[in-house]
Amino acid sequence: MSHTDADPDGSESKTINTPESSDGTNHIEIPDSGTERKLGRGPPNGHEFGERTKQSVDFRAPKYWLSDAEEIRQCRWLWGDQENPGGLSKFTVDGYLETSKYARMCYPDAIIHERDPELTSSTKGTDVLFKGDRDSGKTTYARQLAVRLMERGERVIWRGRYDGSGWLPFREWTTLYLPANAECTPQWMYEGSDRPADTDADLDTLVRDVYYYEDVFDLLEELGDRKAGTFNVVYPDPSFSGCEAATEALENVAGRLPFVPEWEADDPADATPLIQWWFGFWFARKEHGPFVWMSLIFDEVGDWLEEGARQDASRLYDKIKSLRKVWAASRKRLMSMYFFAHKEANVHWMVREEFKWRVHMPDGSPNPNQNQRSTIPQGFDTVQMYGDIMSDKDVGVGLIYTQNEFAYFTWMDSGDPEIGDRWLKIDLTPPAAVAEDLDGETVALEDPEYDEEIFTHWHNGVQERLVVNDPGSGYVDCQAGTLSEGLESPIEALEFSGLETSGGVGQVLMEPVEADSGSGVVADGGDSDAAPFGDEPICVAKFRLDPEGDSGAGGAA
Numbered sequence: 001m002s003h004t005d006a007d008p009d010g011s012e013s014k015t016i017n018t019p020e021s022s023d024g025t026n027h028i029e030i031p032d033s034g035t036e037r038k039l040g041r042g043p044p045n046g047h048e049f050g051e052r053t054k055q056s057v058d059f060r061a062p063k064y065w066l067s068d069a070e071e072i073r074q075c076r077w078l079w080g081d082q083e084n085p086g087g088l089s090k091f092t093v094d095g096y097l098e099t100s101k102y103a104r105m106c107y108p109d110a111i112i113h114e115r116d117p118e119l120t121s122s123t124k125g126t127d128v129l130f131k132g133d134r135d136s137g138k139t140t141y142a143r144q145l146a147v148r149l150m151e152r153g154e155r156v157i158w159r160g161r162y163d164g165s166g167w168l169p170f171r172e173w174t175t176l177y178l179p180a181n182a183e184c185t186p187q188w189m190y191e192g193s194d195r196p197a198d199t200d201a202d203l204d205t206l207v208r209d210v211y212y213y214e215d216v217f218d219l220l221e222e223l224g225d226r227k228a229g230t231f232n233v234v235y236p237d238p239s240f241s242g243c244e245a246a247t248e249a250l251e252n253v254a255g256r257l258p259f260v261p262e263w264e265a266d267d268p269a270d271a272t273p274l275i276q277w278w279f280g281f282w283f284a285r286k287e288h289g290p291f292v293w294m295s296l297i298f299d300e301v302g303d304w305l306e307e308g309a310r311q312d313a314s315r316l317y318d319k320i321k322s323l324r325k326v327w328a329a330s331r332k333r334l335m336s337m338y339f340f341a342h343k344e345a346n347v348h349w350m351v352r353e354e355f356k357w358r359v360h361m362p363d364g365s366p367n368p369n370q371n372q373r374s375t376i377p378q379g380f381d382t383v384q385m386y387g388d389i390m391s392d393k394d395v396g397v398g399l400i401y402t403q404n405e406f407a408y409f410t411w412m413d414s415g416d417p418e419i420g421d422r423w424l425k426i427d428l429t430p431p432a433a434v435a436e437d438l439d440g441e442t443v444a445l446e447d448p449e450y451d452e453e454i455f456t457h458w459h460n461g462v463q464e465r466l467v468v469n470d471p472g473s474g475y476v477d478c479q480a481g482t483l484s485e486g487l488e489s490p491i492e493a494l495e496f497s498g499l500e501t502s503g504g505v506g507q508v509l510m511e512p513v514e515a516d517s518g519s520g521v522v523a524d525g526g527d528s529d530a531a532p533f534g535d536e537p538i539c540v541a542k543f544r545l546d547p548e549g550d551s552g553a554g555g556a557a
Contacts, residue, residue, distance in 0.1 A: 049075065050172035050208050055227045067229055068173045069150035078169055079412050088412055091148050093119050096409075104407035107400050110357045111148050113293055113336060125295075125336035127327070127354060128400075131344050132361025137395040137411065138340045139166035141361075142297050144411045145338060146170070146231060149295045153228035154336075159278075159298045160235035165424040166299065167233045169416040171207050175230060177219055178203075178426070179237030180212040185427040197422050206424075207233075215242030216277075216284040224290030236277035238262065238428050243280025249287045252325045253318045260314070263430045266481075266501045272314045274428070275304045279319045286326045291333045301339040302346030309348055324350045344377055353379035359400045362393040367401075448478060448543035450508075454490060455541055466508070466541055478543045481506045497537050501545060508541040 054061040055068045072078065073088040089095075093108045109120045110128050117123060132138050143166065146156045158167045160177075167174060178184045186206075188197035203210050213219035215237070223232060237243075240259035247257040258272065259280060265271035278298075285294070298304070311317040330337075339355075341347050358377055360367045366388035368375040376383055384406050390399050398409050448457060448466060455466040455476070466476040474487030481501050489495050489510065497511040 048172065053173070055173070055230050056208060067150070068231060069147050069229055072147055072150075072170065072173060077417065079414050088144065088147065090151060099410075100408055102406075102408050104405040106357065106402050106405040107407050107409045110400060111145065112152060113154070113295075113334070125293075125331040125334055126357065127331065127337040128339070128357040128359055129301075129344065129347065129352070129355040130338070130340040130359040130361060130398075131342075132340070132359075133342050133363035133365070135395070136361035136363035137398075137413075138299065138361060139164075140414050141398065141411045142166065142299065142338070142340065143169060143414050146297060149336075150229045150231060152293075154293045154295045155223055155226055155228065156231050157223065157294055157296045158231070158233045159296070160233050160426065161299065162274075162425065162428070164299070165426075167231075168419055168424060169414055170231050171416075173231050174207040175209045175211060175226065175232045176203060176207045177211050177213055177222070177232060177234040179235065179239065179241070179428065180214050181237060181239035181241050181431055183427075183429045183431060184235070185429070187425045187427070188422045189425045191421045191423055201424055213237070216246055216280050217242050217288060219281070220285055220288065220290060223294065224292055228293070234281075235426055235428060236274050236281075238274050238277075238430070240272060240277055240280060242284065243277060246280045246284035246287065247322070250283065250322045250325070253315075253322055257315050257319055257322070258313070261430075264502050270313045276314060276316065276319065278304055279323060282323060282330065283326065285335060286330045286333060289333070293334045293336075295336040295338060297338045297340075299340045300342075302341045302343070305348045305351045307346055307348050320348050320350055324354060327351075327354045349378055352377065355379060357400060357402055359398055360390050361398050362390060362395050364391055366391045367399055448541060450541035450543075454510075464543075466543065476506075476508055476541065476543070478506070479545070481545045483508075494538075504545050506541075506543050506545055507539045509537040510540050511537040 049071060050056055050068065053066050053068050053071050057065075066074075070090075073090065076087050079087050091111075093105075093112070096108060097103045097105075105120070109122055110126050112120050113122065113125060114120060115123060130138060130141075142158075146158065149156050160167075184203075186201035186203050188199055188201050189195070190197055211222055213222060219234065226232065239261050243259040244256045247253075250257070257279070259276065260270055260272045262268070262271040305320055305323070309316045309320055339347070344352060358368075358380070366375075367385055367390040368377060368380075368383045369385045369387055370376075370383060371386060380403050382403055383401055384404065385399075385401065393399075396410055396413070398411070400407055400409055448464075450457065450466055454469060454472070456469055458465045458467050458475075459478075464478040466478060468474050468487065469490045472488045472490030474484040476483055476499070481499065483496065483499055487496050493513055494510040495513050497509045500507045500509060
């Protein structure tokens with residue numbers, strides 16, 4: 001039986017039967033597009049996937065429009081050749097508990113978040129560490145997990161990786177977040193090869209939306225403005241914009257934690273690895289919000305929170321210690337964490353101790369059990385398993401456990417036949433202006449550029465200096481990139497404020513003299529407020545570091 005109603009766009013709608021609908025009944029209303037609705041393949045209702053869902057429109061969607069999660073579940077091609085004709089079924093606690101005598105609430109508790117609990121007992125975010133070697137199904141399960149979280153109205157955040165793109169099967173429903181302060185170059189690659197595919201990758205047509213964020217605060221604000229139940233893929237920012245400011249409120253470390261872009265580091269060893277951008281994201285989210293339900297799905301977490309972390313130039317150890325400090329507060333502020341690793345030992349012990357849930361993926365290894373104390377994971381006093389129940393399980397069956405419960409859970413394979421053996425690589429490099437500046441300066445500055453009122457160029461074939469003119473004193477060592485002691489300005493309104501190096505180029509800076517500074521400016525008196533130099537430091541000289549290739553303290557970065 002069917003009926004028709006007027007549609008907002010002037011067409012008519014009709015009722016058809018489907019495996020399930022967004023309101024829990026066995027039918028939904030769809031606009032009459034003149035073509036039969038195909039749940040298995042092809043776009044629904046004459047529109048592209050992800051184009052006509054509740055999350056994709058800026059106005060209130062009619063009741064017959066599906067959610068992103070529901071449309072994803074009903075794509076049979078996405079979930080492979082399965083016996084279930086309706087794709088992936090919706091998750092219900094009762095349905096899960098009826099599937100097996102081993103089913104326990106530890107699985108629903110890990111994926112369902114409620115402010116006023118009705119189905120579970122938790123009022124905050126959850127944290128789950130998945131352990132599984134290659135080919136144990138981590139990425140395919142992560143996609144199904146994303147759907148379960150979207151069903152609950154979560155904003156899912158998927159870690160964008162430079163060497164993987166497991167999110168691609170959900171591309172029609174994806175909002176892609178890329179840094180505005182970097183060049184982002186997408187390229188299709190062939191699996192198992194470093195050879196690019198022949199086809200171009202156009203992000204604007206590949207995903208639902210692309211947003212270029214200015215800093216971590218802009219990113220979080222935009223994520224908070226997105227509708228509930230959305231799928232968001234975030235790539236880190238090599239400029240680290242906003243990351244240092246995000247560490248101001250940390251109580252367990254002194255000062256801001258450093259985030260140094262590669263193109264600003266004097267020495268490559270001083271540059272902050274790109275993956276540490278996620279610390280800035282996390283600290284900004286904990287302190288500034290927005291405090292709405294968010295779930296971070298992070299594959300290969302051992303690359304980020306590595307067990308061998310040491311206190312290097314980036315202060316990685318302090319960053320991990322600070323992450324541990326704000327872990328509980330992040331959960332209280334509605335942040336959930338789903339971290340995937342090949343081995344637990346790859347993840348730093350300070351973080352491992354914080355997880356309340358563990359998952360053993362089917363990789364042929366035995367699960368922890370009480371009869372072998374050495375197998376009990378760090379942070380747990382005990383487990384409820386007495387023997388090995390996982391080493392013979394096939395991909396598609398996982399074991400989740402807390403200190404008090406354990407249970408099996410299952411998932412379906414998923415993929416996109418249109419992608420085939422390709423994956424998407426997104427290169428993040430310095431902005432074009434920075435790259436041109438660096439390239440130009442390291443090549444073109446054969447001779448120093450300087451203010452002749454301040455400096456005189458001196459060199460003897462072995463040394464090269466910018467000597468301060470009278471009545472000032474001192475010099476700049478162009479090879480070492482240092483300022484001599486007793487450096488004094490020859491101009492009454494300016495004083496030397498330092499030397500910056502970047503990209504193999506040194507820049508001498510001066511700034512206006514403060515009236516009460518008592519600085520060592522040579523000339524007498526003068527009203528600094530009347531000086532025609534403004535308030536900001538100015539560059540009075542540029543030079544190449546170690547221009548003859550001799551080693552020096554300030555060698556090219």
